[in-house]
Amino acid sequence: MNTHTELELNGVSICDTFAEAFTTVGTRVIVTAMTESWVRTAAAEVSGYATSVIACDAEAGIERFLSPDESPDGRPGASLMFFAFSRSALEKAVANRVGQCILTCPSTACYSGYSDSNKEKNIALGNQLRFFGDGFQVSKKWDNRRLWRIPVMDGEFICEDQVGSFKGVAGGNLIICATDQKNGLLATEAAVSAMQKVEHTILPFPGGIVRSGSKVGSRYPKLKASTNDAYCPTIRAQTNSDLPLGTGCVYEIVIDGVSFDPVQQAMKAGLYTICQQPGILQVTAGNYGGKLGKHHFHLRDLID
């Protein structure tokens, strides 16, 4: 049994522990298209297969959709965020993803969603993709920014030369213990829809939720991580379970963000929403003892 439990919110026990998150490199890319429907198609494609940097080239997600009056070119758009271990890894992933999923996608254009006075932090995007133009590409000044006009079959792909990068936070998390799968999933879905309204954050997993929580290491030498058996309800009799009595299902929400504050704000919105839902027994968070990750989000601090 988990021994931290001292806190409570709306009758739900909150473990007095913390989520341990890591410093990472992130960027924000704005994609626009002729219609909202094409924005959604492009955004889903480019941010797909990007749940965890453990085995994907990046963690990615849709921060929010932009109405035409919010977007750089007066068309419907979406703000996307991408995170990786290093700026070079991020540059490689973003350029390849945009090249395969946005350059190819009807009517789209691509802009930087983050700028920084320090140009050394920039990621070359259009600057790499322009070569696809085979010499027919032309560059265009836009205030103090540079856009590339790359000829494609439906006209031109407009792509910004550089996109800014920032030191972000990856791995903020909440772990929700519920009576059963249906209560657990509905409560976690409710939390996700509250958290998605917090800007400067994304939830990289499918629909914002992870059900395959992992621990470091496994009994198979080659495997670096394996199922977090202490949180698996079906094997509680066979292992040293951390689950409160009556737990039939556990979900985790992982949050990446631009900095500590928005990640904390998203965790708070999620925690308060979860604790309003039926069938929730406990909320806790995942950490590695605090030695690996620089950012510690104490659940205690989320409760007013």
Added chain:
Amino acid sequence: MNTHTELELNGVSICDTFAEAFTTVGTRVIVTAMTESWVRTAAAEVSGYATSVIACDAEAGIERFLSPDESPDGRPGASLMFFAFSRSALEKAVANRVGQCILTCPSTACYSGYSDSNKEKNIALGNQLRFFGDGFQVSKKWDNRRLWRIPVMDGEFICEDQVGSFKGVAGGNLIICATDQKNGLLATEAAVSAMQKVEHTILPFPGGIVRSGSKVGSRYPKLKASTNDAYCPTIRAQTNSDLPLGTGCVYEIVIDGVSFDPVQQAMKAGLYTICQQPGILQVTAGNYGGKLGKHHFHLRDLID
């Protein structure tokens, strides 16, 4: 100017040429979940960032959605197809994609959608992912198939041990020349929705459409492919254009499938739909002279 034009369909000129497609290795995976909405989430995530094997680990798409009475476990499902250069590349891509995007996704299960008496053609899926269970996984017979029950936080991830593979066809295509982007996109969208009804095929590009047609090679030695300038309307004055007069926009639809016939059937459904739309000047297809790809789809054969 393109010189092949001799054919016509509903007033649209059809080039008397062929689409050249390649032999590839494919597999079909069935994903099911507690609700249709979670099926869609899982299917979009696992088939994202999978437009072309040139720079993605696989080409993937949703073949169709399955109602509960069509799916292996009586839940809503989707039939997905994945294609790669070799069976080993396909196995690596599918196992990693399912591990990152389905194993992680609430309530999902994963089954083979293709079986073959020749077990040597099988791809190890559950057989690889089971190790995530850290010894707590158990195998389960299902007729003559083997499923793995892998403990996860929301219960168990059911995943079939092996999924069959087949020699498929990748790169069937249609190239649509339209008066402008809006006519071109609407006509191509109409073709896509007709083609999506043809089973045993997928359209791997975003929304089924490519706008960045490429030619082999470029003036930059390092770049293997570059924009197909002969089909780019904005630079027709600067290059040796293949576009009919008045062409303002060109789109391509790429089709992968289980075999020659369904790909040809999809091309035919697309061609007839395109030629019913306004603002279409010509339909052609892409090939490499016929020496590279084994499968040749002559547009002439699509016209009754």
Added chain:
Amino acid sequence: MNTHTELELNGVSICDTFAEAFTTVGTRVIVTAMTESWVRTAAAEVSGYATSVIACDAEAGIERFLSPDESPDGRPGASLMFFAFSRSALEKAVANRVGQCILTCPSTACYSGYSDSNKEKNIALGNQLRFFGDGFQVSKKWDNRRLWRIPVMDGEFICEDQVGSFKGVAGGNLIICATDQKNGLLATEAAVSAMQKVEHTILPFPGGIVRSGSKVGSRYPKLKASTNDAYCPTIRAQTNSDLPLGTGCVYEIVIDGVSFDPVQQAMKAGLYTICQQPGILQVTAGNYGGKLGKHHFHLRDLID
């Protein structure tokens, strides 16, 4: 306690009773538009607020979506069905709904989806709406049919002069008793998605499901119908309940169709799907003793 129970399907008890449905007048209308997204918008608007003829002017629903190669004008479309007590009531409802929701909707056109040699059964649709053209409308022959071209701000609204009507069946139903709301809703959603694949039928209630089953009459003289207290789990102690022990939630699916067979086929697809779902205790059906409705769907006949 319900005393009919004798039958069983996949471990679920099936009451040996029947659904009693009524003869009604129906029509099928095809709406097309420039894009799938506008088809969905128009179809949802025109079939909204149409759950039951008790208090709506019609019962309506989307039969299926049509790809461009299936639709009358090569554009994306939807097949809609409308039902009412009499042909005159149906004519009034359909003309007003199409006038308010389709005539007004960008890029749409409207065609008959049902024709009959007996012209006396026709409903005047374009024949009524044409007057909106204020004399500028023109009629157009289309094989042996007549279309009206009515000038509107975005061009012309094409609307068929007459749409056929037929004697249909309204009120086929299944009543599902589940352990709790979440099991009940998921099982019923699964049944709905299986039933929506059966052509010539619609499910007029929101998302295909009714949760407010009613009985004839009430203790308030003015009220013709009231909650079916025998099927309300929260008041089982206060009333003469028909619910099996352990029932926490009940849902009903109502089916309208072109004739007896497709309604029966939809009920069968639904019944088999429901009985594959967890947490289902009993399936029964609603009738009025068999004296009011001409069509009797015996659950016994649905089981092979």
Added chain:
Amino acid sequence: MNTHTELELNGVSICDTFAEAFTTVGTRVIVTAMTESWVRTAAAEVSGYATSVIACDAEAGIERFLSPDESPDGRPGASLMFFAFSRSALEKAVANRVGQCILTCPSTACYSGYSDSNKEKNIALGNQLRFFGDGFQVSKKWDNRRLWRIPVMDGEFICEDQVGSFKGVAGGNLIICATDQKNGLLATEAAVSAMQKVEHTILPFPGGIVRSGSKVGSRYPKLKASTNDAYCPTIRAQTNSDLPLGTGCVYEIVIDGVSFDPVQQAMKAGLYTICQQPGILQVTAGNYGGKLGKHHFHLRDLID
């Protein structure tokens, strides 16, 4: 030719005229459900077939969706607005719509989204629907509000006894003249998505857009309104057209709102978005000379 034109915005001519809107009675209703998907289903059903009070019982639309932390019961929700000629007409329409489309819809609850110290302005909602409970309904205090718990088959329908009403504004509008249908529709869709972000307003027509603009009267004595031939491009040669040269398509956006300011704010957001789009020739507005409607929205005032 329209003679007002003096203004210009981003190169688009803006007629120096005004939109004439009417005083109306409105209400706001909050619907919540177990999942976002059921909220969408209920909201679409209850606000369907509600484009214009000329021939519908009300004008209705979705103001915005509510995340669980914004909704009255911690579940996903939607804020809906309804407008009618009089409070009695509104009460009749809302009670019947909620009774047919929300009471019937799985897992939903219904709350007032507008309250007023003046109880005489209230509309009886739960107060009418409670009788469906056939005496089994119970009332429940909620701060100074009253809720009804009405037994239904999936549990209880929670419905607030009274919902507030307000004197609203109906008929704010913008009329967009474009070169062709595709440019016109894309520009108008872009404006709609910008306008939908303005709270306290709804756009009652399908997808927010009207293509069948009407004038008062017709050559058919029985018809009170008919197509606004002066704005129909296909008949410009046969009538006294108000369209600028080159106009191929015209769309109108109609806005209803709680008061003058939000309607004006929505018109402004729409106007600025439209004038960023390609292929727009002129924006004007509809009025009746200013004598019928109390609220005049001068386009001149929308331009900074």
